[in-house]
Amino acid sequence: xxxxxxxxxxxxxxxxxxxxxxxxxxxxxxxxxxxxxxxxxxxxxxxxxxxxxxxxxxxxxxxxxxxxxxxxxxxxxxxxxxxxxxxxxxxxxxxxxxxxxxxxxxxxxxxxxxxxxxxxxxxxxxxxxxxxxxxxxxxxxxxxxxxxxxxxxxxxxxxxxxxxxxxxxxxxxxxxxxxxxxxxxxxxxxxxxxxxxxxxxxxxxxxxxxxxxxxxxxxxxxxxxxxxxxxxxxxxxxxxxxxxxxxxxxxxxxxxxxxxxxxxxxxxxxxxxxxxxxxxxxxxxxxxxxxxxxxxxxxxxxxxxxxxxxxxxxxxxxxxxxxxxxxxxxxxxxxxxxxxxxxxxxxxxx
Amino acid sequence: xxxxxxxxxxxxxxxxxxxxxxxxxxxxxxxxxxxxxxxxxxxxxxxxxxxxxxxxxxxxxxxxxxxxxxxxxxxxxxxxxxxxxxxxxxxxxxxxxxxxxxxxxxxxxxxxxxxxxxxxxxxxxxxxxxxxxxxxxxxxxxxxxxxxxxxxxxxxxxxxxxxxxxxxxxxxxxxxxxxxxxxxxxxxxxxxxxxxxxxxxxxxxxxxxxxxxxxxxxxxxxxxxxxxxxxxxxxxxxxxxxxxxxxxxxxxxxxxxxxxxxxxxxxxxxxxxxxxxxxxxxxxxxxxxxxxx
Amino acid sequence: xxxxxxxxxxxxxxxxxxxxxxxxxxxxxxxxxxxxxxxxxxxxxxxxxxxxxxxxxxxxxxxxxxxxxxxxxxxxxxxxxxxxxxxxxxxxxxxxxxxxxxxxxxxxxxxxxxxxxxxxxxxxxxxxxxxxxxxxxxxxxxxxxxxxxxxxxxxxxxxxxxxxxxxxxxxxxxxxxxxxxxxxxxxxxxxxxxxxxxxxxxxxxxxxxxxxxxxxxxxxxxxxxxxxxxxxxxxxxxxxxxxxxxxxxxxx
Numbered sequence: 001x002x003x004x005x006x007x008x009x010x011x012x013x014x015x016x017x018x019x020x021x022x023x024x025x026x027x028x029x030x031x032x033x034x035x036x037x038x039x040x041x042x043x044x045x046x047x048x049x050x051x052x053x054x055x056x057x058x059x060x061x062x063x064x065x066x067x068x069x070x071x072x073x074x075x076x077x078x079x080x081x082x083x084x085x086x087x088x089x090x091x092x093x094x095x096x097x098x099x100x101x102x103x104x105x106x107x108x109x110x111x112x113x114x115x116x117x118x119x120x121x122x123x124x125x126x127x128x129x130x131x132x133x134x135x136x137x138x139x140x141x142x143x144x145x146x147x148x149x150x151x152x153x154x155x156x157x158x159x160x161x162x163x164x165x166x167x168x169x170x171x172x173x174x175x176x177x178x179x180x181x182x183x184x185x186x187x188x189x190x191x192x193x194x195x196x197x198x199x200x201x202x203x204x205x206x207x208x209x210x211x212x213x214x215x216x217x218x219x220x221x222x223x224x225x226x227x228x229x230x231x232x233x234x235x236x237x238x239x240x241x242x243x244x245x246x247x248x249x250x251x252x253x254x255x256x257x258x259x260x261x262x263x264x265x266x267x268x269x270x271x272x273x274x275x276x277x278x279x280x281x282x283x284x285x286x287x288x289x290x291x292x293x294x295x296x297x298x299x300x301x302x303x304x305x306x307x308x309x310x311x312x313x314x315x316x317x318x319x320x321x322x323x324x325x326x327x328x329x330x331x332x333x334x335x336x337x338x339x340x341x342x343x344x345x346x347x348x349x350x
Numbered sequence: 351x352x353x354x355x356x357x358x359x360x361x362x363x364x365x366x367x368x369x370x371x372x373x374x375x376x377x378x379x380x381x382x383x384x385x386x387x388x389x390x391x392x393x394x395x396x397x398x399x400x401x402x403x404x405x406x407x408x409x410x411x412x413x414x415x416x417x418x419x420x421x422x423x424x425x426x427x428x429x430x431x432x433x434x435x436x437x438x439x440x441x442x443x444x445x446x447x448x449x450x451x452x453x454x455x456x457x458x459x460x461x462x463x464x465x466x467x468x469x470x471x472x473x474x475x476x477x478x479x480x481x482x483x484x485x486x487x488x489x490x491x492x493x494x495x496x497x498x499x500x501x502x503x504x505x506x507x508x509x510x511x512x513x514x515x516x517x518x519x520x521x522x523x524x525x526x527x528x529x530x531x532x533x534x535x536x537x538x539x540x541x542x543x544x545x546x547x548x549x550x551x552x553x554x555x556x557x558x559x560x561x562x563x564x565x566x567x568x569x570x571x572x573x574x575x576x577x578x579x580x581x582x583x584x585x586x587x588x589x590x591x592x593x594x595x596x597x598x599x600x601x602x603x604x605x606x607x608x609x610x611x612x613x614x615x616x617x618x619x620x621x622x623x624x625x626x627x628x629x630x631x632x633x634x635x636x637x638x639x640x641x642x643x
Numbered sequence: 644x645x646x647x648x649x650x651x652x653x654x655x656x657x658x659x660x661x662x663x664x665x666x667x668x669x670x671x672x673x674x675x676x677x678x679x680x681x682x683x684x685x686x687x688x689x690x691x692x693x694x695x696x697x698x699x700x701x702x703x704x705x706x707x708x709x710x711x712x713x714x715x716x717x718x719x720x721x722x723x724x725x726x727x728x729x730x731x732x733x734x735x736x737x738x739x740x741x742x743x744x745x746x747x748x749x750x751x752x753x754x755x756x757x758x759x760x761x762x763x764x765x766x767x768x769x770x771x772x773x774x775x776x777x778x779x780x781x782x783x784x785x786x787x788x789x790x791x792x793x794x795x796x797x798x799x800x801x802x803x804x805x806x807x808x809x810x811x812x813x814x815x816x817x818x819x820x821x822x823x824x825x826x827x828x829x830x831x832x833x834x835x836x837x838x839x840x841x842x843x844x845x846x847x848x849x850x851x852x853x854x855x856x857x858x859x860x861x862x863x864x865x866x867x868x869x870x871x872x873x874x875x876x877x878x879x880x881x882x883x884x885x886x887x888x889x890x891x892x893x894x895x
Contacts (some may be wrong), residue, residue, distance in 0.1 A: 013705070014672050044608075055739070056444075062440065063445075083784070087443065090694070096865070116624070116628050118633050119628070120627060120628075120630065122380075123384060123582070123586065123629070124586075124627055124631060124632065124633075126384070126624070127578065127579060127582045127623070127627075128573070128624055128627055130620075131579070131620035131621070131623050131624050132620070133618060133739050134573035134617065134620050135620050135621060135624075137614055138613065138614055138617035139617065140401070141613060141783070142611065142613050142614065176613075184812060200758075201758050204758045204759070205754070205757065206762060207757075208752075208754065208756075208757025208758065208764065209751070209757055209767070209771075210754040210757050211753060212740055212743060212744050212747070213747055214712075214733065214746065215481050215733065215736055215740075216733045216736065216744040218735070219732070219733035219734050219735050219736060220731045220732065220733055220734070221730070222695065222715075222727075222731060223733065223807075223889035224693075224733070224744070225714075225715040226695075226715055226719060226724070226725055226727075226731075227694060227719055227724065227744060227745045227747065227807060227809075227811050228716045228717075228719035228747060228748045228811055229506075229716060229722050229744070229747055230716050235662060237754065238509065243573065247652075255866065269575065273386070275447055276445075276446070276449075277446055277449060280442055280443065280445075280446045281446070283440070297409045297462070309460065309461055310461070312453060312456075312457045312460075313454065313457040313458065313461065316450050316451070316452075316453035316457060317365060317450075317454060319446070319450035320431075320432050320447050320450035320451065323443055323446050324432070324434065324435050324436065324447065325446045325452065326441040327435075327436050327440060328435035328436055328439060329435075329438075329439060330435060333787070340429070
């Protein structure tokens with residue numbers, strides 16, 4: 001079994017690398033529409049978000065509805081850094097540092113939010129993470145940050161309240177208008193590299209002593225405590241790692257857009273829920289599943305684009321149908337009866 | 351004086367939240383599921399009234415009845431088709447289908463009515479009154495909304511306490527398996543709960559759009575979340591909790607908008623929720639359940 | 644030499660005195676039984692000993708160290724491991740990983756080491772696997788090492804729980820109704836295993852059990868609990884003949 005798990009891990013890396021090679025080949029031969037090209041970086045963003053949320057939901061077993069909040073924090077801190085240093089650093093190094101900053105800031109938020117939130121249980125925890133996500137989005141929307149010769153100026157009122165020196169002053173975060181003019185440092189290749197890093201850390205974490213402790217807490221908190229596992233420490237650790245990668249996804253996202261604005265659509269609870277859908281459909285704790293689900297569910301509405309206004313309707317029906325067909329006992333029994341030969345995994349029944 | 355106006359407005363908004371939250375909390379109590387589509391049933395209810403009253407020119411009361419009927423039916427159908435197959439399997443699976451249902455309702459509305467904002471004409475013909483020499487104006491919508499909320503709360507409490515079906519709801523929410531063994535029709539009770547919850551959502555939708563008359567396919571989404579917050583705030587599963595949570599939330603939101611920042615009103619609501627849950631992890635009136643070792 | 648010394652232990656839930664003035668001294672290597680009718684407070688005593696509940700009164704001294712009121716995880720580190728009446732395994736982990744989770748504090752390496760697979764990771768994982776397999780062999784579970792814990796039959800789940808508890812290298816092992824739900828053959832086998840564990844690991848064991856055959860068969864000393872209070876205490880054979888005990892079990 002130990003060997004089998006590692007093959008599954010490897011298959012995840014191989015799928016990502018193969019997909020990358022195929023896409024690059026399609027681009028090289030001019031067979032990829034510009035629409036699809038525009039989707040490549042967002043796809044990487046969603047994959048990283050889904051994998052990272054799976055750490056909280058699938059591995060730690062706590063329902064989080066505020067993942068987009070961490071992405072938001074990462075996106076703004078990363079883009080802020082890039083704007084601040086401007087051309088004084090070369091693109092590659094600047095982006096690498098931006099990623100690091102996004103990850104660290106999101107991780108710090110993960111710790112700050114995790115300490116109170118992780119004391120709660122189940123649906124209460126879910127609603128509080130949702131609340132934190134919304135608060136973050138709201139605060140970003142009234143945040144003004146500028147810089148001048150005297151250093152940084154921060155305000156939550158308006159641009160004028162920054163009191164910038166008119167000569168050297170420059171506003172970087174403009175309240176509801178967010179950050180504009182971020183250089184597009186991200187690319188599909190960088191996105192795929194970040195996906196691979198996320199996968200590497202997540203999969204290795206799962207198969208380590210730390211991962212075992214986290215999953216033990218998920219399966220039975222009281223038993224985990226009784227064998228000497230520090231519950232608070234490992235819960236917080238999982239939550240923080242999850243937040244850090246959401247931050248990285250945010251930085252990638254921010255450097256793919258010339259204008260970054262915190263809208264309900266991109267950083268609100270709707271986004272958090274969409275990522276949760278990826279995780280659940282891909283399978284709780286199933287990292288490869290998260291990758292596949294994120295890609296398929298992001299591409300699905302685009303593939304249905306020909307159907308125009310019906311596409312989101314079809315998407316919703318497909319979502320409901322897939323959930324019922326894959327989870328309901330009746331559907332499971334039906335599948336086993338008529339398509340039993342297709343199911344490779346037979347669960348051992350005692 | 352303006353404080354009193356704000357409080358009344360807050361109470362009115364809070365009454366709408368309370369009505370939605372009652373439905374939320376009942377469904378949660380009985381099915382233990384977070385029904386993310388509940389807010390969108392509000393939107394459906396509002397559109398039904400819009401079509402019947404503004405479109406066909408029927409009397410508002412007929413519109414309301416139609417709206418309640420449509421939402422009740424929709425609620426039960428949604429439950430049977432999308433939730434029932436998964437209710438016993440996994441809470442998370444039902445949560446995801448609820449999200450699917452939410453997308454579905456929004457997109458059906460989008461197809462029929464388009465994305466543009468419809469101007470909803472109030473169903474309340476009563477003009478309201480003034481207090482304190484006209485310095486405080488109380489709109490008819492405010493009066494009707496608050497009254498409706500109180501009536502609903504009282505009727506619901508009596509229904510649960512004194513009818514067989516109501517007590518069956520209590521029994522199922524306490525322990526569905528045991529209730530079944532005692533001869534309670536669990537599936538019927540769950541269906542009834544969804545029916546009542548959806549009917550309440552319809553009424554809430556009509557009242558909400560009478561006070562805030564812009565209607566889009568996404569109208570129900572944020573109030574739905576707020577009502578969910580209200581239900582958790584008061585202690586999810588608790589009916590008086592949903593009532594109090596809804597009212598408090600409405601007041602906090604309006605006062606926050608008025609005195610702190612209109613952009614931050616939602617953030618303030620959520621911040622208060624967080625504080626309450628950190629002090630009392632199961633909400634104001636929620637029961638603490640200790641895990642047996 | 645006393646390994647566990649409990650004096651005046653008590654806890655109240657609201658107005659209910661669940662355990663009152665519980666005293667016990669368990670010597671190293673002893674097999675000690677805790678019996679009593681349902682609701683007598685036996686499991687509550689386990690929960691007090693392991694820090695799941697904080698005692699309102701009394702002291703718990705383990706091997707000279709005062710562990711009263713400490714956190715569960717710290718009490719485990721101090722040397723008490725337990726099993727649960729309603730089995731609590733890590734159901735989605737394999738049998739092997741359940742035991743390896745029990746080795747959490749013995750073979751330590753940092754999260755960083757784990758993620759980047761530094762040499763220490765491989766070294767420790769190897770030692771962990773070896774130790775875990777050793778324990779699994781004792782309970783004849785080594786063939787099922789890669790099976791998910793939830794897919795094990797009931798009797799083996801009970802054994803796995805004991806193996807996991809032993810993996811924490813405890814000084815004192817608490818077994819909460821280890822024979823519950825077992826047939827007479829399985830119980831007889833379990834008695835051998837418990838004795839074997841005591842002898843091989845030089846373990847001190849405190850167990851709760853309703854099966855009198857098991858209790859009289861392996862326990863050297865007993866405490867009988869009724870309504871939260873100790874009814875009788877002493878050598879097994881004497882205690883079981885005590886009229887008070889017989890009355891408590893069979894009624895007037």
